[in-house]
Amino acid sequence: MIHTLAETGSTNADLAARLRASESVAEGDWLVADRQTAGKGRQGREWLDGAGNFMGSTVVHLRFGDPEPASLALLVGLAVHEAVTPLLNDGLSATLKWPNDLLIGRAKLAGILLERVNDSVIIGVGVNLAQAPEVPDRETVALQGVDRDAFAADLAREFAAELERWRNFGLAPIVQRWLAAAHPLGTPLTVGEPGEEGLIGAFAGLAEDGALLLRLADGRTRAIHAGEVRLTPDS
Template structure:
């Protein structure tokens, strides 16, 4: 195996960083590194993305001033346990941002499965992508877009950024916290064997637990009470007294006026 060029990260001997200028997307660059034989634990960061995307192929605005970072992992867990990794990633980013909200920690929360919210406004999106390589290895990329100084305007999905929250911080100051906390939570996860502890911490940080939510998918939606998440990371929704397991979808919180908001 080989490694794509990258610099060691201070304090994280097992991880490297490849810093780029403008790329189509850091996720795509990380997957390209995997196809070139990289051994993994490689962070790819960029100043700007020209073709950033979110879940379900949505465009992700990627102007300079925010942090665009993707972590390449190779064979991080048995395939049966990979499904919990999106929640692990969400907790890693939550821990990374928590120190910046030391004076107002309750403002920061996770929306299932891994959007980061500040008082209900999205401040970070996370996109996981994977692919099986020619040699049989599984490449998994955790892409993180953290709004530091700007955020997209979208009436359907309220958004914010660190500067708007009164936190003036450059992406280069956010990255070390992100890299350290993600390394820590991945070590706790231990290839899926440690998800029980991750689940407890995730639920503590979750927004909306115990309240009404709507899960929207491409061709349907389901409304109910957000009761829990299970050991596989599925959302457990109480729908008219029946508990349902939800594996994917966009979560919207119901408001007192009958509307819903999400991100």
């Protein structure tokens, strides 16, 4: 079920408050806002909303035997990719960038934010359906002309299917499908916060646990489990 709000601070924060208050939040339900006044991305970065864009959150209640919770970012990315792909104009394609972005070319179309509350993971998704917010230090892009409510229904359906696969078949098939939707192997990447020198290497795939594999200039491969990943400017 999809619940909509005209305005809220953050759909992630709303669900977190309910979970901390021991309120029932059904897995599979989505909270979608017409406008967010305190939306955020990774590491607390402000993510400004835009009228007509998708801004919503859902929750996964972790069960015994589930794959590593951090790997939910991969299946959410796949769900967003599947929902977006039919909406792209001819000649355009969307690519996944680890750990939580969907790009068209070098521009960010969608972002994902995971937050843990006890034994639940809140998943926030923002997709630029109507307009591209101005974000410091990165390009953004919007689809335009996409109905928000129809997209929300499509995304909820795709996410439910991916979650079922994640639980029933484990992480390995998710990793393989994610790689097929990502930028090519060998893509130059920089790992580190903007303004930092960062660790420079080439995309070498994903580890079995979903970590990013970065091939360094000396031939070594390093597993990256967390961090800001950017396409290197000359890539």
